[in-house]
Amino acid sequence: MDFSWIIPYRELLLNGALLTCMLLVISVVLGFAIAIFLAIAQVGNNPVLRVAAKSYCTFFRGTPLLIQLWLIYYGLGSYLPYIPGLKGSFLWPLMREGLFFAAVALTLNFAAYQGEILRGTLLAVPKGELEAALAVGMRPSMVLRRIWLPRAIRIGLPTFAGEVILQLKATPIVFSVTVMDLYGAAYKIRQDTLLVYEPLILVAAFYVALTFLITQVFQRLENAVPARR
Template identity: 65%
Template sequence: MSFTWISSYWPLLLTGAWQTVSLLVISVVFGFIIAIGLAFAQVSGGRLTRLLARGYCTFFRGTPLLIQLWLLYYGVGSLLPMIPGIRQSLFWPILREGFFFAAVSFTLNYAAYEAEVLRGALLAVPKGELEAGRAFGLSPWKLTRRIWLPRAIRIALPTIAGEIVMQLKATPLAFTVTVMDLYAVANKVRQDTLLVYEPLLVVTLFYLALTAVIARVFRGLEAQVPVRR
């Protein structure tokens, strides 16, 4: 095996790693925010709200992420240039890039999975704690912000960590819409040097290292905020 190619491709490898991490962070952060709304909509929303939230989760969890990504990139992406003035807008440099569609697709998909995790966690919060909060005179907003949601997140921490790792492993799909993530860089190295295993081993080590970091962070969080059932 030869890894001498790294000296020539390390700037591209760093760029690819940055793209991969950026996709992960964007999709997890914004997806989690959307997931909170979807989870509460299913748990305490009205009939129509619950129906819409469940429909959203069913669609995004029931269809392959690759199809969702291609529908956005090749479907919506091909229609955007037809909108008058869109090419002259400040947003065009962002909207014309595959990274934008990958980030949106990953975010919407992650939100659906995380919403189901949070829904179960919200239902798992002991009712006695919520009743105690109401007895202290907490408003519904304060009860949710101070007791219900934090408690649910603590319960769901191990599952959230697993979902983030799964999201990390989905990021190579961005390669299919021209995003130069780490897997795309490995593919370019393979095409240029005819080396197959070495670039893939570098990518594998990167994903393993990032997974270990995520696991360590969440184990630390679990140790700081132990869940009492």
């Protein structure tokens, strides 16, 4: 086993690891925010919103992430320059990067899965708890904010942990649109040094460590409200 390359390549590895973490955090946080809207739309009364949210979730859960990423990168990416005003805007430098499209694809994909899970946990909150909230005079928006959503999120926590871990392990796909994430770094090191296993082992260890960290974070969140089992 030869790990002598770690020192010369430390910057590449570190940047790759940071990029992986960044993509994970961005897609989970933004995806979760979108998922809340998708879930509420699906359990709500507005038929147009319900169908729209349902179709969105069906499309993004029904197609491979790789295809979504390429559709967004090659498809959407090639149309952006024709949108008037966009090319001169401050966002433009960002929008030329593969990283931008990778973040968009990961976010939209995560939102679809999370939206579907949240829909289920919203429906799993006992009706009586919502009636109790109505009975003290809360208006529907407050019931949602104070009782319904917090309860649904807590019911879903164990599942969310699993989703975030899956999301972490979906991130290496961004290398296919030129993003030098941790896997990209490992790929480059393998090319340069002709080592087959060592870079992969290091990368695998990193993903395991990150998974462990995610599990710990969610464990803490779950313990924040003690439940009797």
